[in-house]
Amino acid sequence: MAFDYKKEYKEFYLPPKMPGIVTVPAINFLAARGHGDPNEEDGTYKQALGMLYAVAFTIKMSKLGKHQLEGYFDYVVPPLEGLWWQDGIYGVDYAHKQDFQWISLIRLPEFVTKEVFDWAIRETTEKKQQDFSQVEFFPWEEGLCVQCMHIGPYDNEPATVSAMEEYAKAQGYEEDFGEGRYHHEIYLSDVRRCRPERLKTVIRHPIRRVL
Numbered sequence: 001m002a003f004d005y006k007k008e009y010k011e012f013y014l015p016p017k018m019p020g021i022v023t024v025p026a027i028n029f030l031a032a033r034g035h036g037d038p039n040e041e042d043g044t045y046k047q048a049l050g051m052l053y054a055v056a057f058t059i060k061m062s063k064l065g066k067h068q069l070e071g072y073f074d075y076v077v078p079p080l081e082g083l084w085w086q087d088g089i090y091g092v093d094y095a096h097k098q099d100f101q102w103i104s105l106i107r108l109p110e111f112v113t114k115e116v117f118d119w120a121i122r123e124t125t126e127k128k129q130q131d132f133s134q135v136e137f138f139p140w141e142e143g144l145c146v147q148c149m150h151i152g153p154y155d156n157e158p159a160t161v162s163a164m165e166e167y168a169k170a171q172g173y174e175e176d177f178g179e180g181r182y183h184h185e186i187y188l189s190d191v192r193r194c195r196p197e198r199l200k201t202v203i204r205h206p207i208r209r210v211l
Helices: 044-064 114-128 154-170
Strands: 019-036 081-087 101-107 136-151 172-174 183-185 200-209
Touching: 019 044, 019 081, 019 200, 044 101, 044 114, 101 136, 114 136, 136 172, 154 172, 154 200
Parallel strands: none
Antiparallel strands: 019 101, 019 136, 081 101, 081 183, 136 200, 172 200, 183 200
């Protein structure tokens, strides 16, 4: 049976609807960066997602090709994730999506080294006849965070974020946004097939202990 990160690491991908504290270890990702409203039709965000998934499936389906990857195990491609921020804003301002800076992510299985990533970029470029230089190998250790499962439309996230902030404060923490520490979302639902009120999104914010 294919390894499913959502099921094996439920503490990171399937948290309850009540906020909780979690420490996220170092993980390697595929990543693509950009800015602007993610809802823009045929915009840079949607183009970046297409590139991420193309590389992700090149790695997953390598088992069927001539180039066999050392340590390969069959797995379910992990869910799309996103880091979001805006210049001059602490946290995020949902009313001004056009100002978003973002990094879109897909987790890589542990057998994917930088060398395997480089091969996957070359292989995908050759197959698709497209430039994939925007896709990065992105090692990242998120560390101490407060997180919660948000159910419903993305525009309703501020209520969940507020509950997370209150919970963290009650536990003796404060939010810790800054370089390398962002508003983080993990998308567990396919927005094309799921009604807005049923969308499941993990929301995660960096925190630090108040001294």
